Amino acid sequence: MTTLRTSLLMLALAFTACGPADAMVDGEFDTTMDAQSELAATTGRFETFVGKDGQHYFHLLAGNGEKVLASQGYATAAGAQGGIESVKVNGQDTMRYLQREASDGSHYFVLAAANGALIGMSEMYASVANAERGAASVQKVVKNIISSGLATQGDTRFETFKGLDGKYYFHLKANNGQIVLQSQGYTTRASAANGVASVKSNGAQLTRYEIRAAADGQSYFVLKALNGAVIGRSELYASQANAERGVTAVFGLVGSSK
Numbered sequence: 587m588t589t590l591r592t593s594l595l596m597l598a599l600a601f602t603a604c605g606p607a608d609a610m611v612d613g614e615f616d617t618t619m620d621a622q623s624e625l626a627a628t629t630g631r632f633e634t635f636v637g638k639d640g641q642h643y644f645h646l647l648a649g650n651g652e653k654v655l656a657s658q659g660y661a662t663a664a665g666a667q668g669g670i671e672s673v674k675v676n677g678q679d680t681m682r683y684l685q686r687e688a689s690d691g692s693h694y695f696v697l698a699a700a701n702g703a704l705i706g707m708s709e710m711y712a713s714v715a716n717a718e719r720g721a722a723s724v725q726k727v728v729k730n731i732i733s734s735g736l737a738t739q740g741d742t743r744f745e746t747f748k749g750l751d752g753k754y755y756f757h758l759k760a761n762n763g764q765i766v767l768q769s770q771g772y773t774t775r776a777s778a779a780n781g782v783a784s785v786k787s788n789g790a791q792l793t794r795y796e797i798r799a800a801a802d803g804q805s806y807f808v809l810k811a812l813n814g815a816v817i818g819r820s821e822l823y824a825s826q827a828n829a830e831r832g833v834t835a836v837f838g839l840v841g842s843s844k
Contacts, residue, residue, distance in 0.1 A: 741843075755771055
């Protein structure tokens with residue numbers, strides 16, 4: 587137990603010494619994350635940010651920088667903080683995680699409060715088994731929160747990381763710290779880098795975006811390559827109109843990304 591506490595403290599100090607992006611962008615993390623894979627799967631942090639719509643949001647990042655849960659929009663920063671506190675409580679209860687299926691057969695889960703209100707949504711998964719494992723991982727992360735604060739702002743950029751499943755992923759982060767697009771899994775970091783190049787190319791064409799229906803009246807969009815393969819997925823939006831605005835925002839961001 588002492589060893590685990592010491593390891594957690596060391597990881598917390600590592601986050602304090604450098605920003606989230608500094609620790610995990612592209613090839614700068616590989617050796618470190620291999621050594622800390624267990625901690626990456628069981629520790630995390632909340633980040634808050636103001637969306638393009640002026641509302642306040644938070645997301646939950648695992649120790650490797652992977653976004654494992656995203657919030658709805660709140661009118662105030664205090665509302666978003668209240669949502670975080672609700673996730674800390676309800677996120678430790680297995681019964682609060684509800685599995686959902688999108689129109690294209692993708693699976694995801696939502697985290698519900700005691701009154702049934704949705705307080706968190708996951709990313710999309712290829713199978714219900716993967717979504718169930720994702721929910722179990724989030725439950726572990728919620729129990730070991732290292733920090734909570736504002737998302738790191740800066741240039742729009744792609745960040746590559748090793749996922750909790752051992753595969754490589756990338757996401758696109760806007761200058762407000764919001765993660766607006768996430769990739770599929772790749773077996774190597776080089777393949778993930780090729781995926782980033784594909785997103786930059788295909789993301790500059792509006793015809794490559796496709797809006798799809800999720801459960802509970804929500805929507806999301808995918809970015810497809812010329813051959814029809816999905817190379818990027820958005821977060822969940824409360825309505826199709828919001829998803830359409832999300833497409834417009836990502837389309838504009840891809841050209842300015844690093």
